[in-house]
Amino acid sequence: MNAQDYKSDQYVRWCPGCGDHAALNCLHKAMAELGVPPHEIAVISGIGCSSRLPYYMNTYGFHTIHGRAAAIATGVKTARPDLSVWVVTGDGDCLAIGGNHFIHAIRRNVNLNIALFNNKIYGLTKGQYSPTSERGFVSKSSPFGTVEDPFIPAELVFGARGNFFARAIDTDLANTTSLFVAAARHKGAAVVEVLVNCVIFNDGTHRAIIDREFRAERTIFLRHGEKMLFGKDNEKGLVLEGLKLRAVTVGKDGYTLNDILVHDAHEADLTLHLMLGLMKGDLPLALGVIRDVDTPCYDEAVTEQIEQIRTVNPVRTLQEFLMKGEVWKVG
Amino acid sequence: MAERTKVTILEKVVVRFSGDSGDGMQLSGSIFSNLSAIFGNEISTFPDFPAEIRAPQGSLSGVSGFQVHIGSRKIFTPGDKADVLVAMNPAALKVNVKFLRPTTIILIDTDSFRKNDLEKAQFLTEDPFKELGLTTQQIVAAPITSLVKDGLAEFGLDNKTAIRCKNMFALGLVCWLFERPLEEAVHLLENKFAKKPLLVRANIKALTDGYNYGNNIQASVSTYRIEGKQVEPGYYTDVNGNKALAYGLIAAAEKASVKLFLGSYPITPATDILHELAARKELGVKGLQFEDEIAGVCTAIGASFAGALGVTSTSGPGLALKSEAIGLAVMAELPLVVVDVQRGGPSTGLPTKSEQTDLMQALYGRNGESPAVVIASSTPTDCFEAAFWAGKLAMEYMTPVILLSDSFIANGSSAWKIPNLDDYPAIKPHYVDAYIGDQVWKAYRRDPETLVRYWAVPSVEGFAHRIGGLEKDYTTSAISTDPVNHQRMVTTRQEKIDRIADHIPPLEVIGDMDAELLIIGWGGTYGHLYETMEGLQELGRKVAFAHFRFINPLPSNTEDILKRFDKTVVVEQNNGQFANYLRSKIAGFNPHRFNRVKGQPFMVSRLIEELSKL
Known part of the structure; x- marks a missing residue:
């Protein structure tokens, strides 16, 4: 399989320069790497720019209604656990109108791969603030700035008891691809937040963090089992002091490499994962797989329960079932 | 068994079991309906739960009921009014007054008709029957609670569990009233409490005691007999x-x-x-x-x-x-x-x-x-x-x-x-x-x-x-x-x-093909409309009835049928939604309408009265 096998014949209609193009290419590549045949994959989306994505896949696809992709995908996966099911959604679709389905799909731990394209804006409706827009954000629907705080997707996922969360940036193709692969390999609900740029309505929203000029200083790519190092020459690292994370320079102020934390994505306790997911300001934005913990997933559990009951109850047809109840014979 | 003095053979009869939420009336009712069905009667039942989650004991809002309509001919509805009412407390009596006929037999537990029970049901005097104007009904009054307690003394049950069996005593009384043999009821109880043999024995004892009590006191009420009818052979369930x-x-x-x-x-x-x-x-x-x-x-x-x-x-x-x-x-x-x-x-x-x-x-x-x-x-x-x-x-x-x-x-x-x-x-x-x-x-x-x-x-x-x-x-x-x-x-x-x-199957018309009036309905009112048609026919009217299962699309013969009758009436529990829909689909169709939105099933007697005016 190669990436071409997962592309449909449809013309991709996103604006030139939109971050969704890159994310789409990464998804094609990730699927090729995973090697699941296109006809065994279902890609489910809601409404919004990013939710057009299923039309550009050569898989089974369902472009549904606003906010409901997680619920519809839950139905697909629960009915057919053998399928590889992806959800493609945006910050408005997923975290505003679809917030309820999103948190419950995560809490239930349905084995879905959820690609959350976060551009912090409503693009398809031409520029309103979204639930991830920063406080004070000026948009057509908030002409004097918003007076509300945004969701941080990682925090919401952990609050909903999620066990896989990764963060990627649209321009980093190799890492975005590898994070999609990691999400697919995780058993259970897996969320990959891709920071994408809306070139028309919110151009450069992530630039202050991810621009090549200072990306090394302002982000950290976490890898399981490796030291939490960042900076141009990996000279900086994260340490835990009291109940707070701190960014330090190795060899400065008495800090040595031994003091730097080692990332354990498989740790069940989510305290540190939450702190990593929330990092901003003086601390670098965390990219990579922040949490990846195996727990039983819903769709399999539903099937297992049925199988278990069928081992002790031999009834298989409605007629047999009805005849075993309180029945009387006439004539 | 002693010979009964007054036995009325009826085609159908309505029994309403009623009491406090905790009195187990749903169980008495469902067992009675099941054993009637096994006996070969037609049955239709309806439970009437209190709207409140847990109303105070003995209060009017805590009354729970179960109505059973049994008959030797086709039965479609749980019936309008009760021929027999079991009222386990004064609240049950009061709440059900609207379902009584002048000839209704009322079974009561006198142990729960004391002064404070009457107060809980907001009676002002000590004679609830007089207060409610119930002068012609026949009352069978039995101290059910104390009879059950005495009867179960040998079982060593705690007081609460013993008293709970009073619903079976009441059921026994009803079985006596209808000359229903107890074997099937015993069998149903054995299934119901299969995992609790002591409860099975206690409930059967209470049931039998109730039956024997009726037999022994020879209460001078008219009893009913509903003959079993020939139903289609096969296996049945409720x-x-x-x-x-x-x-x-x-x-x-x-x-x-x-x-x-x-x-x-x-x-x-x-x-x-x-x-x-x-x-x-x-x-x-x-x-x-x-x-x-x-x-x-x-x-x-x-x-x-x-x-x-x-x-x-x-x-x-x-x-x-x-x-x-x-x-x-x-x-x-x-x-x-x-x-x-x-x-x-x-x-x-x-x-x-x-x-x-x-x-x-x-x-x-x-x-x-x-x-x-x-x-x-x-x-x-x-x-x-x-x-x-x-x-x-x-x-x-x-x-x-x-x-x-x-x-x-x-x-x-x-x-x-x-x-x-x-x-x-x-x-x-x-x-x-x-x-x-x-x-x-x-x-x-x-x-x-x-x-x-x-x-x-x-x-x-x-x-x-x-x-x-x-x-x-x-x-x-x-x-x-x-x-x-x-x-x-x-x-x-x-x-x-x-x-x-x-x-899809075509629309069927039943009743008189040369009818002067076609009753039109859809959905859950079928039984009431069917019985209304029968009632009007008994009054000498020529009536037909068409009931819709398929609404969109309508069966292809709908227009033919509706236009075959000069006078039509659409009867529904809304403000005329189906009538309007039919009018939008069939040019020139202009039916009479009968609409009620009370949240209650139709009363067949009322429908007969209203439709006979058309």
Whole structure:
């Protein structure tokens, strides 16, 4: 399989320069790497720019209604656990109108791969603030700035008891691809937040963090089992002091490499994962797989329960079932 | 047994068991109805639960009832008024006064008719009968509580458990009144408490004591005898509408060899469908509760996309929440069954009461031109048939089907002959392997005759496709905003539903073919309307009756039938929704209307009175 096998014949209609193009290419590549045949994959989306994505896949696809992709995908996966099911959604679709389905799909731990394209804006409706827009954000629907705080997707996922969360940036193709692969390999609900740029309505929203000029200083790519190092020459690292994370320079102020934390994505306790997911300001934005913990997933559990009951109850047809109840014979 | 002095042989009789929520009247009632059914009577029952979650003991709002209508001829409704009332406390007596006839026999437990019991039921005097103006009714007064306590002394039960058996004493008295042998009741109790042998013995003792008490005191009341009748041979069970509906869905899935998937959210009065399907794991049913009504329907749509029969069950407020998703299923042309067990509305309305007020919502409650199949079940056991049809039409015509039931038939029950699925029509889902066009298959290619698109279930190689809520091109199945194409697709979606009329049974008329009046109904009022027709015929009127199961599309002979009769009346529990709908479909049709929206079942006697004026 190669990436071409997962592309449909449809013309991709996103604006030139939109971050969704890159994310789409990464998804094609990730699927090729995973090697699941296109006809065994279902890609489910809601409404919004990013939710057009299923039309550009050569898989089974369902472009549904606003906010409901997680619920519809839950139905697909629960009915057919053998399928590889992806959800493609945006910050408005997923975290505003679809917030309820999103948190419950995560809490239930349905084995879905959820690609959350976060551009912090409503693009398809031409520029309103979204639930991830920063406080004070000026948009057509908030002409004097918003007076509300945004969701941080990682925090919401952990609050909903999620066990896989990764963060990627649209321009980093190799890492975005590898994070999609990691999400697919995780058993259970897996969320990959891709920071994408809306070139028309919110151009450069992530630039202050991810621009090549200072990306090394302002982000950290976490890898399981490796030291939490960042900076141009990996000279900086994260340490835990009291109940707070701190960014330090190795060899400065008495800090040595031994003091730097080692990332354990498989740790069940989510305290540190939450702190990593929330990092901003003086601390670098965390990219990579922040949490990846195996727990039983819903769709399999539903099937297992049925199988278990069928081992002790031999009834298989409605007629047999009805005849075993309180029945009387006439004539 | 001593000879009875006064035995009246009746064709039908109504017994109402009534008491405090904790008095176990539902159990007495259901056992009595079951043993009557086993005896060969026709039965129809209806439970009347208090609206409050836990009302104070002995209070008017805490009264729980169970009405049983039994007869030697066809019975369709639980009956208007009671021939026998069991009133375990004064509150039960007071609440049920409106259901009494001048000749009703009232059985009471004198131990719970003391001064403070009367006060709890807000009686002002010490003679509740006089206070309620009950002068002609026959009273059988027995100190049931103390007789039960004494009778069970040898069992060593605690006081509370012993007193709980008084519902069986009352049942024993009723059995005596109807000369019902106790063997079947004993058998039913043995099944009910199979895991608690001591309780079985205690309940049987109380039952027998009640029976013997009636026999020994030779109460000078007229007793009733309802002869068993010749019913169709077969195996029977007792079923309520919600259970029958759940079984009908299972039957449809079984017949079509697909998996049944229910996505649901608890809502009165539909929740029992979720309960039943959640329990049927041995049959491979995935009956699941989700986070809200919208998730219920969306998971069902997802399951259908993945190749299962997706079903969601709800009541009116939930149907409103599901509207957008049902529109998606219309657009995506996927099988979907949406069950709406109607209750009193609007808004939260009367959650435990019954109406037919969601018809317009089912037909039109979506954005855009969004045609869906709408069908309605007419009796508790007909819920099975209607659900089977809903599943069949959904899978064969790739469409959402809205199945309307209502609180009355959902909770009402009757004896049901266990169906043999071999007697039911085949269900052939419209799978893509039946596609025979010469062009390459696309998602919206249609069967030229039925206009139905094909169901391409994921994991079949060569059929990966994308569908969704956006309008698609008739030919290429790609997204399209072309105006001519949109018109064509709108027309096609409507035409697809309209053509189903050629594949459903025709509308039947019963009664007098030369009738001066045709009664028209739909849904859960069938029994009342049938008995109304009979009642009018007994008055010498020539009356016919046409009841609709298929509402959209209407059966193809609908216009012929409705225009055959000079005078027609549409009777429904709303402000005339079906009458208006028929008028919109049949030019020149102008029926009389009888509409009541009280949340209560019709009273047959009242309907006879009103319709005889026409």
